[in-house]
Amino acid sequence: MLNRMICSCLHGIMKKITLIIALFLSISFSANAIERRKDQFPKQFGYFLAPVPYSLAGIGDGIAFLGSVNNIFETNTDVFGGQAIGDAEASFYALADLHLIPETLIFDTSFDEVKKVALNVYSKRGMDTEKDDFNILVLKSRFAIARLTLSFFDRMLEFYGYGYENAVKLKEIRDNDGDIITETDSSEEEASNTMAIGATFDWTDDFLDPRVGVRLDVNQTYTPRSSKDNPDFSVRDYNLTFYIPLGKTSTWVFNYYRSDALVRGRGETNRAAVLEDLNLNCDSEENEDSLEACLEALDVIVDDRIAANKYGTASPLGGRLRLRSYPEGRFNGSHTAFYGTELRWNLTEESTPFDIWLIRDIRTVMQVALFYEVGSVSDDADKLGDERRDSYGTGFRLVTGSGLVYRIDVANGQEGINPTVIVNYPWGSF
Numbered sequence: 001m002l003n004r005m006i007c008s009c010l011h012g013i014m015k016k017i018t019l020i021i022a023l024f025l026s027i028s029f030s031a032n033a034i035e036r037r038k039d040q041f042p043k044q045f046g047y048f049l050a051p052v053p054y055s056l057a058g059i060g061d062g063i064a065f066l067g068s069v070n071n072i073f074e075t076n077t078d079v080f081g082g083q084a085i086g087d088a089e090a091s092f093y094a095l096a097d098l099h100l101i102p103e104t105l106i107f108d109t110s111f112d113e114v115k116k117v118a119l120n121v122y123s124k125r126g127m128d129t130e131k132d133d134f135n136i137l138v139l140k141s142r143f144a145i146a147r148l149t150l151s152f153f154d155r156m157l158e159f160y161g162y163g164y165e166n167a168v169k170l171k172e173i174r175d176n177d178g179d180i181i182t183e184t185d186s187s188e189e190e191a192s193n194t195m196a197i198g199a200t201f202d203w204t205d206d207f208l209d210p211r212v213g214v215r216l217d218v219n220q221t222y223t224p225r226s227s228k229d230n231p232d233f234s235v236r237d238y239n240l241t242f243y244i245p246l247g248k249t250s251t252w253v254f255n256y257y258r259s260d261a262l263v264r265g266r267g268e269t270n271r272a273a274v275l276e277d278l279n280l281n282c283d284s285e286e287n288e289d290s291l292e293a294c295l296e297a298l299d300v301i302v303d304d305r306i307a308a309n310k311y312g313t314a315s316p317l318g319g320r321l322r323l324r325s326y327p328e329g330r331f332n333g334s335h336t337a338f339y340g341t342e343l344r345w346n347l348t349e350e351s352t353p354f355d356i357w358l359i360r361d362i363r364t365v366m367q368v369a370l371f372y373e374v375g376s377v378s379d380d381a382d383k384l385g386d387e388r389r390d391s392y393g394t395g396f397r398l399v400t401g402s403g404l405v406y407r408i409d410v411a412n413g414q415e416g417i418n419p420t421v422i423v424n425y426p427w428g429s430f
Contacts, residue, residue, distance in 0.1 A: 034213050037205045040155045041103050046070040046361035046402030052421075054084065062086015070361075070402035075099070078403075080110075089115035097403075106149040108162075114141045116171065123300050125307050125332045126378055127387040131415040135181065135297045138172035155207045158200045160219075167191040170280070173297045182294045188279050192230075196221040204243055209365060209399050211251040215241045225265070229277045232265035233312035241427060249346040249365075255427040257322065259336040260381070261312030269306050278305065307379060317375045317389075320422050324373065325391035325413030333377035335384045340427060342371035344397075351401065362401030369395040369409070371426075389414055397425070 049067040064084040072079065080094040094110035120134045147162035169189040173181045198219025204210035217239040225232050237259045244252040268274050278301065282294035311334035317323045318330030322338050347366045374390040393411035400406070409420040 034203055034205055036154050036207075037211075040207050041076050041099075042401055042403050043071045043074050043076060044362055044401035044403075045072070045074065046400060046404070047359070048361075048404075049358040054086075054088065062088055064090075068404075070404065076106075088117055090117060104151055106151060108145075108147040108149070110143075110145055112141075112143040114139070114143075116140060118174075120176075120327055120330075121300060121304060122330075124303060127331055127376065127389060132176050134176050135300060136174040136176065136178065137170060137301075138174060139168050140171055141166065141168045143167075156202050158202070159197075160199070161195070161197045163193065163195045165191065165193050173294070173301075175293065175297075181290070181297050182282060182285060184280060184284075190226075192223055192226050194221050194223045198237075208403055208405065210243045211249070212245040213243050215239075215243075225267075227277075229268040229273070229309070231263055231267035231309045231312055233261050233263040235259060235261050235312070235314055237315055239427070246343075246345075249349050251344050253340075253342045253344060253427075255338070255340040255342075257336070257338040257340075257375075257427070259315035261314045261334040263310075263312045263334075267309030269310055271302055271306065274302050274305050274309070278302070311379045314377070317377055320420050321426050321428060322373060323375050323389060323391045323413070324371075324393065324409055324411035324420055324426065325418045326389065326415060327418070331375070331377045331389070334379045335381045336375070336377045337384050338373065338375035340371065340373040342369050342426070344369050361404070363398060364401050365397070365399035367397040367399065369397065371395065371409075371411075373411075393417075395420075 047067070047069045050065075052064045052066055054062055054064055062085055064082055066082040068078060068080045070078045076097040076099050078094075078096040080092070080096065082090075082092050084090040090113065092110065092112040094108075096108045096110075098107040099105070100107055117139055119137045119139055121137050122129045122134045143164065143166050145162060145164035147160060149158055149160040151158045167189050168191075170184060172183050175181055196219055198217065200215065200217045202210075202213075202215045204213030204215055218237070220234055220236045222234040238257065240256045242254045244254070246252055268277060275298065280298055280301070282291055282298065285291040285294050313332055314334055314336045316329040316332045317336060317338060318326035319328030322340065323330065345368050347368060348363075349365055350363065352363045353361075371394070372390065372392045374388055376385045376388045378384045378386070391411045391413040393409060395407060395409035397408075398406040405424050407420065407422055407424065407426075409426070411418050411420070
């Protein structure tokens with residue numbers, strides 16, 4: 001009860017702070033033009049190649065070999081690749097920042113093929129579930145995306161569009177301890193295509209590492225029906241971030257994020273029809289206990305599909321972007337709201353080349369961060385905010401001249417501590 005009262009109080013305070021900052025910045029920016037403090041299209045060569053250990057609940061352990069070459073041949077173009085071996089098997093390839101028209105029309109694309117990966121599926125959507133209230137779906141998937149960006153005014157105004165194809169096939173269902181409930185070869189591959197358009201208004205002093213200004217990103221994705229059983233819906237996202245300078249080099253950041261699913265037509269909501277469409281069954285289970293566990297797991301999958309077909313699904317909370325103390329995609333619903341604040345204290349600001357065995361770049365900023373986040377999801381927009389979760393923690397970042405931000409965060413929340421090791425700042429659009 002006390003924790004909920006504290007979260008409610010902080011939630012209200014952060015709303016007021018955000019409004020005050022918006023008013024302050026609107027007045028300040030009207031009187032003082034913001035200029036970029038450095039080149040927005042860096043061409044500093046850099047590379048990264050290293051084996052990275054991983055551990056996936058219910059799947060096991062292994063090694064991922066990751067590599068990138070940034071700004072190849074003194075251009076803006078980056079290439080990425082990776083291969084995971086061990087209990088999980090995956091590969092990915094990406095081409096980023098290919099300038100079809102220099103500093104104006106930019107192309108990005110990537111392709112992922114996952115032979116085995118785990119996904120936690122909780123007993124119901126929303127926020128009324130416990131930490132261990134989930135089963136693990138073991139999937140194989142493939143994902144391909146292509147994006148075009150039209151950039152103006154030194155990246156202060158950008159319009160973009162992208163499309164991606166995602167195909168998923170269920171291989172196994174496990175309990176939250178990783179023990180197999182059922183193996184299935186009967187499920188069919190489910191494929192979907194999504195299209196999106198968006199715009200970014202970036203009135204800050206730097207696109208990569210802003211210290212003063214405001215950034216607004218608005219986008220809408222549309223996933224057409226792949227069959228009459230699927231919903232016809234789109235998702236609209238608003239991502240607003242304020243940057244308040246602290247001294248000459250540090251900054252205090254505030255973020256507000258909202259995501260809403262807009263349903264044009266519902267999908268199938270009849271349980272028997274949904275189960276038939278999923279093409280899943282427990283016929284292979286030989287004893288009563290395993291049959292009961294399998295049927296309960298199927299009920300969770302069917303309930304989740306019915307809710308998605310009825311309400312649509314907005315952008316989730318949890319993981320590397322928002323509510324960092326929770327697993328990736330922990331909270332799902334048709335409406336999402338999020339507030340976050342982060343103090344970014346720059347320890348050094350310099351241009352120091354480094355070449356550490358398989359990593360080469362130029363260090364420009366070393367930064368520590370303190371952050372607090374609170375978010376809510378719901379299938380009912382009127383109840384959004386009634387249930388909330390929060391995260392708080394600290395992080396370390398290394399900003400490089402090639403245009404990458406190496407980030408290590410450690411977040412704590414109601415379900416414990418969760419570390420994040422990844423590239424780029426949190427609170428992005430994807």
